[in-house]
Amino acid sequence: MMAARSESIGTRLSDTLWRRPAVLLFLLLLPPVLWLGIIYLGSLFALLLQSFFSIDHFTGQINYRFTLSTYAELLTPANFDIILRTVTMAACCTLASAVIAFPIAYYAARYARGKWRAVFYLGIMMPLWSSYLVKIYAWKLILAKEGILTWALEGMRLNWLLEAYLSLPVVGGNSLSVSTTGTFIVFVYVWMPFMILPIQAALERVPGSMLEASGDLGARPAQTFRHVLLPLALPGIVAGSIFTFSLTLGDYIIPQIIGTSRLFIGQAVYQHQGIAGNIPLAAAFAVVPIVIMGFYLWGAKRIGAFDAL
Amino acid sequence: MSAVTFDKVSRHFGAVRAVDGVDLDIAEGEFFAMLGPSGSGKTTCLRLIAGFERPTAGDIRIFGEPVADLPPYKRQVNTVFQDYALFPHLNVIDNVAYGLMIAGQGRKLRHNAADEALEMVRLGGFGARRPSELSGGQRQRVALARALVNKPRVLLLDEPLGALDLKLREQMQEELKTLQRQLGITFVFVTHDQGEALSMADRVAVFNDGRIIQVGAPEDIYFRPEVPFVADFVGSSNVLPAALVARLTGENCPAAIRPERLQLAEYGPIMARVTGLSFLGLTTRVSFETEGARLTALLPQDAPRPLQGDLVALNWAEGDLHLMRPKS
Numbered sequence: 001m002m003a004a005r006s007e008s009i010g011t012r013l014s015d016t017l018w019r020r021p022a023v024l025l026f027l028l029l030l031p032p033v034l035w036l037g038i039i040y041l042g043s044l045f046a047l048l049l050q051s052f053f054s055i056d057h058f059t060g061q062i063n064y065r066f067t068l069s070t071y072a073e074l075l076t077p078a079n080f081d082i083i084l085r086t087v088t089m090a091a092c093c094t095l096a097s098a099v100i101a102f103p104i105a106y107y108a109a110r111y112a113r114g115k116w117r118a119v120f121y122l123g124i125m126m127p128l129w130s131s132y133l134v135k136i137y138a139w140k141l142i143l144a145k146e147g148i149l150t151w152a153l154e155g156m157r158l159n160w161l162l163e164a165y166l167s168l169p170v171v172g173g174n175s176l177s178v179s180t181t182g183t184f185i186v187f188v189y190v191w192m193p194f195m196i197l198p199i200q201a202a203l204e205r206v207p208g209s210m211l212e213a214s215g216d217l218g219a220r221p222a223q224t225f226r227h228v229l230l231p232l233a234l235p236g237i238v239a240g241s242i243f244t245f246s247l248t249l250g251d252y253i254i255p256q257i258i259g260t261s262r263l264f265i266g267q268a269v270y271q272h273q274g275i276a277g278n279i280p281l282a283a284a285f286a287v288v289p290i291v292i293m294g295f296y297l298w299g300a301k302r303i304g305a306f307d308a309l
Numbered sequence: 310m311s312a313v314t315f316d317k318v319s320r321h322f323g324a325v326r327a328v329d330g331v332d333l334d335i336a337e338g339e340f341f342a343m344l345g346p347s348g349s350g351k352t353t354c355l356r357l358i359a360g361f362e363r364p365t366a367g368d369i370r371i372f373g374e375p376v377a378d379l380p381p382y383k384r385q386v387n388t389v390f391q392d393y394a395l396f397p398h399l400n401v402i403d404n405v406a407y408g409l410m411i412a413g414q415g416r417k418l419r420h421n422a423a424d425e426a427l428e429m430v431r432l433g434g435f436g437a438r439r440p441s442e443l444s445g446g447q448r449q450r451v452a453l454a455r456a457l458v459n460k461p462r463v464l465l466l467d468e469p470l471g472a473l474d475l476k477l478r479e480q481m482q483e484e485l486k487t488l489q490r491q492l493g494i495t496f497v498f499v500t501h502d503q504g505e506a507l508s509m510a511d512r513v514a515v516f517n518d519g520r521i522i523q524v525g526a527p528e529d530i531y532f533r534p535e536v537p538f539v540a541d542f543v544g545s546s547n548v549l550p551a552a553l554v555a556r557l558t559g560e561n562c563p564a565a566i567r568p569e570r571l572q573l574a575e576y577g578p579i580m581a582r583v584t585g586l587s588f589l590g591l592t593t594r595v596s597f598e599t600e601g602a603r604l605t606a607l608l609p610q611d612a613p614r615p616l617q618g619d620l621v622a623l624n625w626a627e628g629d630l631h632l633m634r635p636k637s
Contacts, residue, residue: 212361213394215381217408217459227411231398304398 051283060277070280074288079268083288086265089180090248093187094195094241100188101195101240102233108196109203124193132190136257139186143258145175173260183259187248194243202236203229231304238305245296249289265289310372312337312463312495313358318367319519320353327353329519330367335463335497337372340489342498342506345516346542351499354516355465358497359388372462386463387456391471393448395440401427401451402436408459426454429488446477457488463495470505482509503543507531515539532567533631540565540633547571547604553579554632562634568594570629571606573615577624579604583615597623 007015017024053062054069073079108120127135142148153159166172166179173179206229214224252266263271265285273282300306315333319326328350335341343351356362357369360381369376376384387408395404402423403410409419420436427433430450440448449469456464466485470478486509489496500506506513507527514524515538523530523539534540537548546565555561557578569592581597581604592607593614604623608614615621 207392207394209390209392209394210396212359212381213388213390213396214407214411215361216359216386216388217455218382218411219407220382223411227407228396232396 047283047286049283050279051287053280055278055280062279070284073281074284079285082263082265082268082285085262086249087292089184089187089264090245092184093191093248094244096184096188097191097195097244098199098237098241101192101199102237105196105199105203105233105236108200109206110208124196127189128193133253135190136186136254139182139189140177140258143176143182143185145177147175147177149176177258178260180260180262183255186254186258187244187251190254191244191247194247195237195240198239198243199233199236202233202239206232234305238300242293242297246289246293249292310337311335311370312339312372313497314368314370315354315357316368316370318354318357318364318369320350320357320362321365326519328357328364331519331521333514333521333524335495337495338493340486340496340498340509340511342500342510342513343516344500344503344506344513344543347501349516350519351501351514351516352467353519355388355467355497355499358463359386359465360384385461386465387459387461388465388467389449389452389456389469391467391469393440393452395448395451395455397440399440400436401432401438401440401443404440404451405436405455405458407455412459422458423454426458427451429457430454430484445472446481449473449481453485453488457492457494461494463497466496466498468499468501470500470502478505485509507543515543517542534565534633535636536633537563537565540631545605547602549604549630550602553600553602554630558630558632560632560634562632564633565631566625566629568605569607570625571604572624573606573608573613574622574624577622579623580620581623583617583619583621586614586617597621599623 051070052066052068053064054067055061056063074083104124108117112120140147144150150159150162153162162176165181166175171179171181171184173182176182176185210228210232211224214228215221219227250266252264252270255264255267265288269282269285272278272285311334313333313335315331318328318331318333320328331350331354333354343354345351353362357364358371360376360379360383364377371384371386396407399407402420405423405426406414406419409422414422424433424436427436430453432447432450432454435443435447435451440451443451449472452469469485470481473481482505485496485498498506498510507530510527512524513527513530515522515530517538523535525533530539530543534543534546540546540548546567549557549564549566551561551563554564558564579599581599583595584598584603585596587594589607592609593612595606595608595615597604597606606623
């Protein structure tokens, strides 16, 4: 009793929290739960709500009656085209990112040690430190008609190759900087770290003996990749692809600066809520990536992508 | 016929000579142990047989066939890894059937074979489980079944019992011996535990610093060590320095004597001071100091026990002192 009186308030508080861990947990969780619940999920819910309203095309006023007509609007050829284009782009970027990221991540996880490991992390992370806009404009200069790429190809007398490629439908254009290919290249570049790091983390948990065991049991390297390495890396690939896929679905700056004038979902959302004032349609467009990601995760779980977790 | 032969095989990692000019001849159907402290090159030798390492110099043959350019997946050997290396994304039956799946065997056929292999290691009915749901001993058996189901001509075991507790180890030692006799496959077994090597193997190779120091039957290694390292490492024999041996026998070379063969006596060739006593259950371990050597004796429980600090005489029976004459 005497000892308790001489203790400071801080000590007494610590003692109380030690005796009641539930109170401590409650205090620790309260701020993030409030943030997540009200500001984050709350605003998301408000957005979803908007998508069930509609706009009066004559007055431009929002009609606050529940309807699915805005969603029906998404299915008109012009709008559906945007969705299709964005999803295709996201899928291509994800695939390309995975293919390029895997060897890099494999090297980093299996071979890079000490100094080279630091160089690797610096190389992966450094692009993330510089401004996103600066990087995109830099790419515009690289890919432009008078840009360094054209110059370099001319120097190697290979510009006919570029011209031939640019004359192709869909992927081609006047120059790389105003082609779908340009958009694709920049997307893949900008999201690459988000693919490399999860794959590397997954590969780092695969002990070397497991790959040796596969070879020991008669598997050629390609079979070891197919039956051991890929399944074990799959959670990392899926985690990375969640980033690259959803970031591509939502981005509206890259296709604005580099690419054709054809819209992506992010640009459509931007235009409908800003310039056109069509909040319901913007909201409906914004729901599309959420639904697609939902299906994506469900599919990934079905094929057992998370089994090795 | 020889199952595995090494001819002056070396494996260097930069300046480190992990394996340094090793000659080895393992007979078909033999239970062969490679014994040594960590870093002595025994595991590297095993990895050379499996094909995970390539020799820097020398020639390795498996059943007469040179294997220097043969990758692991083309060798008729299988390995039980120290960490078992079971595939976490496959259940037990698919782990065991992995080699057969790679070999192109149909699902039903390979699952039947895997079931049989699991029966053999007394894990029937565990096929549907994940490796993560098994205990250490069970994982070890799965790793064994996974290797044996491929009917290898040589089975390599890399400290397979290292992670098991004492009782399980002793049980597995018995089982491995029985399995080896039943199957007639050549077993090559790496361990740092001398008891394990002596109790299981037909022949033991003692490694130190990348070289084989002595090869022989367990009894030879135990009772007739050729060099002080073997005497000391295998069962912690007492090593008497050459000067002392010269005084006792007239021969100028070190000698070994087993702790259980040292007796306290009224009179004896050596006087020693008791420096420590520890009770081990069946025996009492007594440490002595004498003429520049530290000796250990294991006294049976019914023998009279000296006190710390006593000066006692030590004796032994004729033939218990094993002279380690340098090889000419």
